[in-house]
Amino acid sequence: MSFVKELSKGIIKENPIFVIVLGMCPTLAVTSSVQNGIGMGLAATFVLICSNIIISLIKNITPEKIRIPIYITVIAAFVSIVDMAMAAYVPGLHKSLGLFIPLIVVNCIILGRAEAFASKNNMLASLADGIGMGLGFTLSLVVVAAIREILGAGTFAGIAVMPKTYEPMLVAILAPGAFITLGFLMALMNMMKEKK
């Protein structure tokens, strides 16, 4: 169980969005622009790394029966830090992500990694898992957001990339666009996996 292996699995092989299919709510809701995707991804990554470390450290003193409330409390503490830090330093992004920052508390990826990994592994492996899963999550959000933003607004991270004559396909930045993009990317991942 090497550090690098734990770190890299989250990016493709066990990608939290396309393979484990966790954290669908932020994936569908905030990926209408690349900035939102990066912001959401990094905020969740920070929380995930910190909560994984703490939870793996306290795993021996955590009573089995109330472990979920304890995980949630740990996660909520870091989410509050992120929430306040973002409100202070990136108010614009904080405003556009809105409710989805506090909702990181109940993000399935973070709770899922706490339950499935951090509570069973040592601190170093949990750190690697947190970084890998966080980056995998961020990367997936950016890919979904890039496709949606380019098609739906003709821009990439706010910079115009399509020719002036392009009529933005609005549906891509609406809810159906999120589902369709996600579906196609998942199909693509499955296709690549089958070919191997």
Place this chain on the structure above:
Amino acid sequence: MKDKYIVSSAPHVHDKTTIPMVMWNVVIALIPALVFAVYYWGLRALVLTLLGAISAVVTEAAIQKLRKVPVSVSDGSAFLTGLLLAYNIHAGAPLWLPIAGSVFAIAIGKQVFGGLGTNPVNPALLGRAFLLASWPTLMTAGWVKPRTGTLSGISNVDDIALNLQSVSPKAYELVTGATPLKVVQSLRDSSFVASINSSATEGVDIANRIFTNITEMNSLKNLFWGNIGGCIGEVSAFALLLGAAYLLYKNIIEWRIPLFYVGTVFVLSFLFGPIKGSGYSMMLPFFHIFSGGLMLGAFFMATDYTTTPLTKNGRIVFAIGCGLLTMVIRLVGGYPEGVSYSILFMNVMTPLIDKFTVPKAFGRIKK
């Protein structure tokens, strides 16, 4: 023993009907509507229609090649989808619009789900919903006047217009610049009526005058022949009924869905259609059944085999649901027309309807 007993699974009754025969017959039935469209809007209507149909066929063939399944575009189903999609676009639309719609309709509405017979909703309508969500201004603005008439279909528009132009520029703009259903929707909107004239009673009076005009005999004739602004294939109720009669005669579509769909719209528009100040009128239900996409939807889209219930009672439920939703959208919703969304919605309900309308097996005693 000479007799041969063959044991086989259902279906036991066979018929010479084939998929290509059904599809190409529906295409034939849609031709009169195209003839009328070309008469009203010239060759551009034909070009848009062909672009829609051909790009649907090309998309289907390309995807079937990619999926490594037999290419079945000669069965006409993709052509029909493209044709129906183009019929949902108005003649002033850019040429790429039907292409974008057809590619989406076939790729995401049909092939993603496995192709003909496995799509959950009508692909042509899904394509239209996609276009409306993606490019709302291109889909709902820039209506082109038919060569021989007006956008709103009001027969004596000049008469009212001359009067209106001085009394209320806003009402004048409405009767000359909107399609029939949009006019009626605006007249139902109390804030619009209040803005017609500085005097509230005068505003209601003008609204009622326009309302009476749009539902009187000559305006209804315009609606029936399609001498109004609208989408390429939906305007002429006459042409669509002609095609529908052919399909009914050929036993390709069944009477239940169109009858109950149009019937529900008829009854509901009589009961709930009048605007403030106008009384019940027998003209109003006729206005509602001949306007918008109802004829196209009821006879050609709500009768699609794949996406509608299998059972006869189920079809009646389906059709009444379509009619109810159409009228809810038209009378209280945000869009002037609701045919496409109501059919899409009922398509999704189809498995549920089928589940609850399974007929009693022959000979079984009800407990």
